[in-house]
Amino acid sequence: MKKHLLFLASFLLFLSILPTQSSAHRGAYDKLGGHFDNKTCNYLLHKPTTLAKTAKSKAELVSLVKKYSSNSCKNKLITSKLHLEGMSLPTGTAAAPKAPAVKPTLNTKYTAYLSSCTDGDTANFRINGKVTKTRFLFIDTPEYTTTKEKYGKEASQYTCNRLKKAKKITLELDGKDKYDKYNRLLAWVWVDGRLLQEDITKAGLVEDFYDYGTYRYETRVRTAMTYAKVHKLNLWK
Secondary structure, rough: HHHHHHHHHHHHHHHHHHHHHHHHHHOOOOOOEOOOOOOOOOOEOOOOOOHHHHOOOOOHHHHHHHHHHHHHHHHOOOOOHHHEOOOOOOOOOOOOOOOOOOOOOOEEEEEEEEEEEEOOOEEEEEEEOEEEEEEEOOOEEOOOOOOOOOHHHEEEHHHHHHHHHHHEEEEEEEOOEEEEEOEEEEEEEEOEEEHHHHHHHHHHOEEEEEEOOOOOOOOHHHHHHHHHHHHOHHOOO
């Protein structure tokens, strides 16, 4: 009789544990191949789908979950709450480059994707899977990194707003040098078919030019500078 009661008590204890276990692994997976544990709001990725595998970092995966999940837990999701099976990802925001480093060629155009903005004349772009710091050819905008110069903030905001809203970014190499002395790629920047150097100069946010050779669009940018001065825009008020 005692053995029977002991067995019954053990069985009831086992049943009482089952709901807690099933709450972490219940029901269907979402479009990424995972689901939330509603008690902890941890996200459990069990069977990564093709969509999930497009993420190159945990931060990118968090963004995908927030976009495609209908669970209210997504608003609390951070990288530390991700639990992955079947794939591994770096924890940083930048993707681990899988493609070889870009070997730029002069007089060539490259499709680029914005990684991060720096200021009015510098940004980080992803080209062929490699993040490359890029200095915009020919123009020199006021500083807004370590030094806060007048109109530096406006120049930085102008460039970042254009790049973040862009549907297509193209970098065009020109001149005799691929890199400057700080190992930054030198390029003309085309944003949705418009030359960014020309537009920001016309807006009166370029204070000077650096001219170490002959560049393809010099005349266009110098004309834009004349326009800004005549109309007394920003730096030329």
